[in-house]
Structures are given as C-alpha cells and as structure tokens.
Amino acid sequence: MYFQRQLQRCLLRIRFHKVNVDGRRLIQTGPLQSVEENVNVYKPILPSKKYEFKINTDQKSEMVSLYEACVFTNDFVRSAQLLGRIAGYNATDENMYPYIELYLRHLISSGDFMLDSMIRTTRAILKKSKLAGNSQIYAYYFQAALLKESEESGYPVLKRIAVEWRYRKGKVIDILSQTSILSSEQIQKIIRILNIPLETLSNSQLALFGFQPSNPTEINTVKSTVEEGRSQPVTVPSTEHAYIDKIKSKGMRLSALLKSLNNISVSPENLPVDEVSLEKVPSSELVNLARQKLLEKSAIASAIDLWKAEYEDTFQRGGGALPKNKEASALFYEWYTELKEMFNQENKRLDSFYHRIETNAGNPYIAEGFCGPFLKLLKTEKLAALTIIEVIRSISSISTQEEAEETHGVLISRLTDAVGRSFEREFLSERLQEEEREGKLRIRDNLKFVFNNPRAFRAAVKELRRNADENDGKWKHALESWPRYVTTKIGAIAISLFLQAAKMDIKFKRPDTGDITKESVSAFAHTYQYIHGRKSGVLRPRVELLKLIASEFQNPLIHPQMLPMLVRPKPWVQWDKGGYYYSRESIIRLKGCTEQLDYIKEASHKGHLKKIYNALSALGDVDWRINRFTFDVIVKIWNSGEGMLSIPPKNVEVNLPPYPKQALNPNDRVSWYSLRDKLSREKATAHSQRCDFNYKLEIANSYLNEKFYFPHNMDFRGRVYPISAHLHHVNNDFCRGLLEFAEGKPLGPNGLNWLKVHLANLFGISKVDYASRQKFVDDNIAELFDSYDHPLEGRKWWASAEDPFQALAAIAEIARAIRSGNPESYVCHVPVQQDGTCNGLQHYAALGRDPDGAHEVNLSPNDRPKDVYDAVAKIVISRLEQESAKGDEVASVLKDKIDRSVVKPTVMTNVYGVTYVGAKNQIISQLEKRGDIPKDMLNNYSSYLTKMVFRALRSLFERAHEIQDWLSTCSYLISNSLPAEFVKQGHKDKLTPTIWTTPLGFPIIQPYRNFKKRQVQTNLQSVCIEDRDRVASVEPRKQAAAFPPNFVHSLDATHLFMTCLKAKEADITFASVHDSYWTHACDVEQLGNLLRQAFVELHSQKIMEKLRNEFRKRYKNFMIPKEIARRYDLFISSEDSDKKWVPLKIPLLPSQGTFDLTKVLESKYFFS
C-alpha cells in the first residue's frame, strides 16, 4: 500500500508540476545567479475579454467557482452547460482536465446517469476545448462502464473505449495505472475483460494492481528519540515579574497577549516535551522548545474561532445551555431561528428559479442564479449562525457607547466579504471533516485543533486540494478559492436577510404618560455616511445592542502577534522553512503582488539562496535578554502615569469649547470642527501609543530572566527585519534600550573606550574624532554617575540624549565598569553600534568610484569624520551669498538662516528617492522650527531653497546622480517595453516590471502595478472591489522613481549579509538595523575590519556592468514605442525609423571615476 501511494503521489506531482508551470502568468523563472546564462522572457497571459470563463491557476474566476459549486450540489445539467462554456474559452488548455474529471467523478459517484449520454457530453466538452482526453478521463469512462454494463452484455462500451484509446496510440496500462480512480478490484476486472496477459506486466505494476499480496519493505519508522532530553529536564527559569500598570483598552488585545505569555511560565511537568523530542535540537534545549511550542500554538490560536465553536454549539443546542450572558444569547437565538427560516424560504425561491434556468438556459449573471449554488452548499442552520456570528464579531470592536458615537458603523463592503468568507471557510471545514472521516485525508493534528487554528486550517485546506489522489481533491491549488465577487454577493444576500431578522425589544419611559413600555426595533440600520469624503454604506448597530454585548464579548479580537522565541530559530533551508518551529513563515514579506515568490521559489530550488539563508539564520541565532536596569526605570515612569520622553501620559485632557451657534463668522464653525478633530485624534493617538507601550512592556516583563531570539525575514528588496512584532531591536529607542545581548563579553583593552564612543553617538556627537567623543563622556562623568545612581530623581542628564533609553543603558554599563575597578574584565552586555555615514551615498560613491563623493562620505581616510550635511549646507550658503550679491532678495534673507539641520533630512532622503514636493515639505518643517521666518513666506522660501539643495547635492555627488539617472531611465524604458511577439499581436498594456538579481543571487521584482477596481451590484448596495490577482499593468513612473532607491537598498542589504557571514565565521555576535551594525564592545574593531572587507568585496564585483548585462539578456527582443526611445535618445536604426515600435536598447553606463576602493579598508570613520 505504501508503495502504491508513493507512486500515485509521484504521478500526481508530475501532473501538477506541469499545471503549475504552464498555468502561471510568469514563465520566466530564469537564471538568477549568473547573468551569462540565457534569460527567459517574462510572458504574462494577457487579460481576456472573457475573463470570467478563463481558467487561471492563481485566482479562480467566478464562472469556474460557480461551476464547482454546481458540481458539488449535484446540479449536473447546469454544470455541464457551464463546463461547455468554460471549455470554449480555454481551448487547448490542459488545465481543463481537472474540471472535466471533477464533473465525471461526481456524476459517477451520484450513480444517476446514462452511460451513453455521459460519454457523449464529455466528448462534446473535450471537442470544444480541443483536447483529446487523457488517461484519467478514460479511467472514468471505464469506471462508468463497469458500473452500468453487465457481465451478460459483454461490456461493449468498455471494449469500444479501449479500442479507441489504443487507436490513439495510448496504452491501456496507463489507464489502469490511475489507481486513484479505479480500485484494484475494478482494475483486475478490466484486465480480465480485455484479456491482458499478466506476463506483460512488470512486478511493480502487478503489485500496484493488487495481484500479488504486496510485501513492501517494512517501513521502519526510525524514531530518533532523544531520551537524554527527558532524563535531565532543564528547569524553567524562575521568574519574578514586575507589576505593570495595565490600561483599559478596547477589545481585549492585552489579555490575549497575557494569556499567551503565561505559557512561558508553565511548570516543566506540564510541558509537551514528548511532542518536541523529534526535533533536531540539542537536548538541553528541549524544555525550552516545548515551551516554544506552547507559545506558538497559543499565539496563533485564534480566539475568535474558539468563540465561534462555543457559540455554534449554543445555536444548535437552542436554549439548553446558555452562556453567561443570557440576555444576549437569547436574543441571538431568536434571530437565529428567524434567519434560518428566511434562508429556507430563500432556498425555495432559488429552486423555482433554477427550474426556469434549466428550461431556458438562463443568464448566469442574474444574482440569484449566480449565487444560489454557493448558498446551497451549506445548511441553512449554518448559514444563519455564521451570518450572526460574523456581524456580531464585526461590531464588537465598537465596545462602548462613547465609541459608538464617535466611530462610523461597519463598512458594508468589508462585512459582505467577511460573511462570504466565513461561508467558504465553513464549507471547507465540512469537506475536511468528511475527508477525515472517510480516512481519505491525513491531517497531523486533530480536527478540533485545525478548526481553531487559522494557520493549521489553511495548511489542511491546501492539503485537501493538493491531495488529488483521494476522492475530491482535484481543485485549484490557489490559496483563496471563492472570488471576492462571489463572497461579496452571497454576503450581501445573507446580510439583507439578517437585517430583516435582527430585531430587539427596548424598554423606555413614555414621555407623555411616564409609563415604562417596550418596543421592538431593528437592531441594525443600513445607512450611508461620508467617510474620507466618500459616501459609503455602513451598518450601524443600536447603542442598546452594543451595551448588551459589551459585557459578553470580551474576546481578543486580534491574534496575538508573534513573540520572541525561546529557542534558537530553525535555520532557514527553504523559502518557507525556517524561523518559528510550529508555524510557517515566508522568508519574504510581500504586499499584494506575489510574483516575486515564484522567482524566489525557483532560486531556492536551484540552491542559489544558500548564503542568504545562512546569513538570515545567523541573525536569528543572536541571543537577547532584557536590560534589567532600563526596564526598572521605564516601569517606574510607566506606573507613575506621567508622560516622559516618548512615553505618553496616562490621562489626556480634552477641553473642547462649546459649538459656536449663531456665529457671525462661519469660519468659526470650521475651526471648531478642526479643533474637535485634532483633539480627538490626539487623544486617540496618545491612547494607542500607551497601548503599544503597554504591549511591549508586558512582553519584556514576561521575558525577564529569559534568553530569547528573533527570527528574521526580508522585505522584497532583501532588507532584513525581525518577524516578531512589537518588541525587537529594529524598533524605536525605547525597545532598543530594553534589549541587550544575553551573552556578555569582557570589555578588554579598548572596550570601555568604544562604549564611550557609543554613548557620545547616542547624544548626537558623532561628527568629531573618537578621542573627542571619549572626552565628551569623560567631561560629563559626574553627570553620568548621577544618571546611574538617580535616574529619575537626579539631574536626568541621560534624558537630554537623542536616544535617551539607549543612552541610559550605556551609562549604566560604563558606570558599572568603572566602579568595578577593573574595566577590562568587566563583562558587558550592551551592544555597541556603528553607523554608516549616509550609507546610500556611500554605495553610490563606490559604484561610481567617485573620489570627491567618496571623500565626503568617509570612504577615504580622514583625520576626523566628514559631515555631508555640513558640506551641503556650506555649498548652499556660498551660492546664496553669490545670488544675494547679485541682488536676489530671497537669497539675502535666507543666507544667514541656513545650517546643517535645515538640509539634513533632504540630503539623507535624497538617495532614497525623495521627490521635490517631499523635500520641500521637509525644508518647510525645518524652517518652521527656526521660528524667525514669517509663515506666509515659508512656501516661497522653501521652494527656492529646495532647488538650491538639490543643485548642491548634484554638484557634490555628480556621479551618484548620473547613476541614479541611468537606473531610473533603464527602469522607465523597461516598464514601457513589451516582448516582440506581444507587439506583433497588437498588445499595448505595459506589463514588464523591472527585475534584477543582487550579487548574492536574490531575485527582486518591483511590485508596482495598477490594480483595477470594479463595482459589484448586490441586493444591499453596490460594492467596489479591487482585483489584485488579475494581470495588471505596471506603473512606469513609479517603477522608474522607485528603482534607484530599491537598488541601493538591495545593495546595502547585500553588504549586511556579507558582513554577517564574515562575523559568523569569526565567531562575533552580530546584529543589525539596516546600516547600523551592532556587536560587543570588545569586538568593535574586528567587526569594523570585517565590514570594510565586505564592502570592498561587494563593490569589486563590477555591479553596474553586471546589472546592465542582466538587463540586456533579460529584456532581449523587447520593443518600446518609438517616441519613448526618441525621448531618451536611444539609437534607432534606419530600418526601424518608420515603425511605431523599435527594439529596446539599454543605455550605456555613465563613466567611472578614479577612486581606489581599497582605501575603504583604511578609512577610520567609514562606519563610526
């Protein structure tokens, strides 16, 4: 049996692999490491006019989903009609096969069919789709023939089919090999009927067909149980936790978090050590791994689903066992019974409608006709319960009356989709249950767990769809299945019924008589509101309902985010394998556009990403702990409830003046409204900031005395981020101050000095030489000790730092080291940071080998660090003086008002693609801070100044700008280009994104596309939905504008990876925040050498030439419109001069300067 299953899987994999590759809109998964290999071109399937009928493996279209629904409801007449139409639009597409098979499978299992008409229908469909039929289809013919024909008749149809198959040069053995369709009895019967000699079959075939008692090698489940782990359990570190003042927040986010965090302090005998003993971790880590498992499981368990299960029980049991809040449950039960009845009536109505459709092949687009089959997939009881649950869930975030008055209702567009999705989920879980019951599907965990756990559920659904060898698996393997169109429509039907059912009794005092009376009113109103200036349909609940449920629904509404890990993260070995142990994370964070994932899978498959995996794993291996000193200080501030530094105060007072009635100046109203908005926004911000702080503090509190780790992944450009949310080192100063390396190292001879440099940097004194920075700390040593001894009661010197909490941590470490009497042997945990001087510009200077630029950003050795901002400011000032001498008024006003701080933000963001408008706003805010410039002149002055700063930057970094221009030109040309064959076919949409490969082999695709919106008419209102999965055209402007910064980010990420690998080799602790590299104080010098070596190594690779070659290969035979080629002065040959489209030529690279890269190795302040 085992062998048989293996073979089936193998066969299926082959088939699905094919489907996967052919069906995708991306075919180019070409060479990713060496650009010398051939590059396949990117070939998107263009949007079809008849999209609805098109099979698309990424996203199921509406008709296809409708078809499936019809099949599942055994509506074979309609499904055959639909299949015929789908076939018509997907001629010669082999993806049709699974759909035809689905139809046949269900038809045969229903048993209600005529053999001849079945074969006739199938043939007609095959003919329409211009396909010959494959072995699976014939296997179904055989199966049907065996069912409908008898021994006496001699199986004429079966024989005829076999002849036909042989006539088409097929082997009957192929049909028989479809053991997923045919049982072994059926196969043996067919072999007997067709008289196939057994000698012609190989042993394995015989075994497969069940002729011999199969005797496969005993599969020894080798259990590498790690017994030692159990024999010496490591005790869970005993923790005493600090008291942290909790704030009231809506929903119960915090309590959910606390619940998961409780798992950290479970006693060892309650831990699932057995369950984790198969993982490959050192035995000493087993206890922690078991705790990690508990943590991950609870972190991902969705409380909503738990709640749902609980309530569903209640709904089904009726009034029997009511939960705590009897009133609410009774009300819901009332609604439930009524809604169920309404769904029943709706179903009856749909049945009569079908009758009409079947008789005259009605228009499938009529709403009922379209959505009916989906609604019929579930029982009405479930539909009713799910609708109520989903609506209540969506409003339970509005928990208080105050909020109900402030917030808008729930957006209908969101709600309809949510309800539709919940129907889909329910349908899928029903299928899962069924499969599980019949033993067709093996799920690792028990079903209850799967249903309560969204991740496990998704995985199981994937498995269900993938498991094509079992009965009902031949679905699409897309993650999402019902299109948004469908979910929106059925959601709207459900909600409109719900609105009629949801009524509640409200008691009130009659104003005229004073009696208390009761009135039944609808609990919800479907109304419209202006939200962000647009008229949007919303569902508004009654305040009484909110009050009623507020006491009951204290369930966490947001899944607790991923927390730091208690064991070393699983090393990355594949694009989705690594990081957390029990939950899958992708190595890359993508928003919406998922095409990059295909490239990464391919690269990963080919083994091109090993270095990146290693570096990411190394970053995750760094062990962290909470800095107890800063933690205590922060908790003290927090519990006092007062605002200090970045910690917001507990209470924010709102003093809103009364509304101006009968105002002489109507503008008073406007200012009143804006004041009100501002105040409520401020209050909300303070509240959410305080929630955020509380969250982070609670995490820190739970991890006190623990060693923990941050698994990392990347954004689409390769920049690294920790996966854990909230508390991690790539966060604000407060988080960074709370964290330190768990492993301490003695300071050694130079460590203390580096700590001092680090502290001076945190105070913003980073543009003087190292000695002066150390001197700064020595000069303030009395203040330093005061800050350490009395952080809150003393003179608070630390609070004046740019990054106060990190400074506090450094201060404590220095004070302790000095007081220890022997600083060299003092064990230090605080990371020392080294930052690049305007890292983007450093990369540009190296790319262009620009000697002047390199000098300005410290690539070449200097006695003291150069300050780019200062240099730019000086140029701007000298130009202003020149202009002012010529009599320019603006220049003469501005020349005394410019300093480093005014230009700093613009210079910093210039390499990251800041636009003119963005830069102008930065300068406005900087000038505003000075306070000596009249407000009405700010706009004029800043636009004048912005141009100046841009010009100054250009003159200082000429080559950098040439490279920037080259990059954006290339990207613009590429996004306007199309493959030659597309041009021949007359396509005009811009479909080509910019794709490049980093020096470490990481493929990057710019995701900027225009996603189309469409309006769906539902019986509630019309809803606008965005189709993310259709083939959308790219945005050339955005592609071009974003390419230079993205490219530089990909380079700085590569530099980080290379440094990280070197540090790992040298056994140095290494952590990083993009261009800030962290290590122990004693290792700073060594890391400094390594990062310089990595930089030289990276830029010795002729990066620009490689990029150009890659573009030339990748976009070979691409064409662009002639006017664009003209605009960019591309060469146009004489034969192309009268054509509209000309071949795409990648422009020549700008020339390089004479800078000697190896000088970086000697530069003291390259990173400082």
Add this chain to the structure above:
Amino acid sequence: MSFRLLPKRKYDDVKAGNFINPGRVPLAKSSRRDKPQTSSYLINQDLMDKALEASNLRQQYNPNLTIVEMAPGAGVMSTSLYNYFQPKNHILLESRDTFFDPLRKLSSQTNGRMQLIEKEGFKWNTYSELIESRILQVTRQSEAEQAVSTHRELLFAAHIPIQYYGLLFTSQVVEYLASRDWLGYYGRVRVLLWLPRSPAITILTSRGFRNRSMTAVRREAFIDTRVIVGSQSIHDGLMKRCSSKSKYSHDVPKPLIQPPDDLEFMEPLHDGHILVELTSKPLDNSLSLSLFTQVIKSLLYTSRGKLKDSLERLGAGATNLIPAIQDAGVDVELPSFCLSAEDFKTITRIYEKWPLRDPLKNDEF
C-alpha cells in the same frame, strides 16, 4: 449728506471688452486647485431698474439702510440699487483690480455713501473684518422684532460665479440665513442674488424634482423666495428635472419679470441668469435644526426609494415611526424627493419625540 442720483451706466462703458479678464473672480481658497472662477455681471441697467420697481422693496427699508454688495463688477447693479434704495451706506466688495477704476469713479460721486472695499467677498473673514473695522454697523434684531418684520437696515446683493463655487456659496448662504449665522446674525436679512444656471436650478427645485437637494429643502423650509427676474432657459432646465409622474411641479416660484430671450444682460457669459430674493422666515424654536439636517440628509441619500424604506437610514428601528408619520398626513409610499419641506419638518418633529432615537452622530450639526 444730501443724496444725488447716479447717472445711468452706459452699455458701452460696462461691456466686457473694456476690462482685462473681466469674469475671473479670484477665490478665497488659496490652494493651487482653486483657479479663478468665472462670474458674470450685469450690464443692462434698465432691466435692474425695472426689476427693482416691480419688486416694490423700497418700503421694506428705513433711511438707515446699509447695502453690502459682493462682486459688483462694472457697477451696473450698484448704480441701480443705489438710485432705487438711496441707502445711507453702500459697501462694494470687489477684489478684481480691473473694476477698481469704474467703481472708484462711481463712489466718488456719492458723497461717501458708497465705498469700495478691495476685498474678496467669498471669504467669510472679510465680513468679520468689515464689522471689526466698523465699516459695517448694523443693529441686531431681537426675536420679537424678527417675528414681525424683516431686517429694515441691511440688504445683501451679489453676482454669483458659475458652477461648483457658485453652488457652494449659494447653499451656504441659504444654510446661514436659516441658522442665523453670518449676516443672518443680525436677523431676517434679505439677499438679492444674480444666480447662474446651476445654483439656480439647485435651489429652486421643489417637491417632485429628481434633483431635489438638501439646500432646496432648507430654502423651502426656512427662506421666503421670490424670483424677480426669470430666464426661460433656466425654467426649461428646471422643468426637465421634474418627474413626469409628479403632480407638484407648480411649486416653482413665478418670476416677476421675464426678459425677452434675445436680451443679453450679463457679461461675459450671456447664459441665462436669474435674480432671486431670499429672506429668512421667522425662527421656529420648536424645530431642532441639527435634527432637521440629519433627517433630510439621511432621507435624501437614497431619494428614489419609498419613504417607508428609506426611513431606515435615519437609524436602526426608525421604520417603527411609519404609523405616526402616516397619522400626521405624510404619504409614506412617496419617494423622499416628492416630500415637501413641511413633510420633512413633520418627520423631524416625530423623530425628535421618539424615545428610541439614536444619539446624534458627531459629524452632523
């Protein structure tokens, strides 16, 4: 101060050719999107004189009258108003420098009764500045006075620009007169507006018109309206929007004067303009203005459906009010655009007394 009539403005002096970009009104908002709007101004003084005579407004004012005129253009309407009312004070708010010379010339002949203020009338701040600098000094009517008569010392007149900004200005004027903001602060102030097509059609619609808007309902409820000079093309445009099934099309006010179709009395755009007179009605303290606004806003969101269906938009459970509304004589089978302002008032009163009324949403006043 003796009074001397101004000489009649000659057609040749005031036609658009004499001015640079005559119709461009720079607008109050300074964002880049707000381009100067086109605003026409009157060139035919005979028409205005005739209209004022027909309106018989002179008796409504005492000798202390102050006229505030916005965007007078070449000063034809100003001359006519000045001669007809003989006001104590006539303030011209004009920001287009091309008209400064003719207006200065005009004011120089009035012994200081007429003064040109070179400010933008579209800015609400301009009016508070006028008041602060004591250029505009008017007594405020008490509520008792308002119940008896309109304001006898203040008149506002304006040429309204075309399209969106004209519409915006007009609907704000209607709203502020009703809620006694802006000049309405002083009491029941009368305004005379030369309206181009789009604001005219918007505010004149009554029940049964498919484009019935909040502004139109407000006007009907709180403002007495007269059309002094009508225009056939605007009337035709208005009637196009009248639902053929509706029997209420007669509520459109009839013009006092209908100039011949071929008379071009506005420059630089000749397209039909009408002169309307808007006067606020006495305050009705039994009606909550904010609730009234909420009711018309909610019910006109989906104005085509039957009232009994769209009542739900008012708040959850508002459909329970149907019997009470029916008893009060409102037909719930009608769509909301066929309701009269009185109907809306009735619904508001019933809704206000409903104990289960949703608390007012914050964004509505």
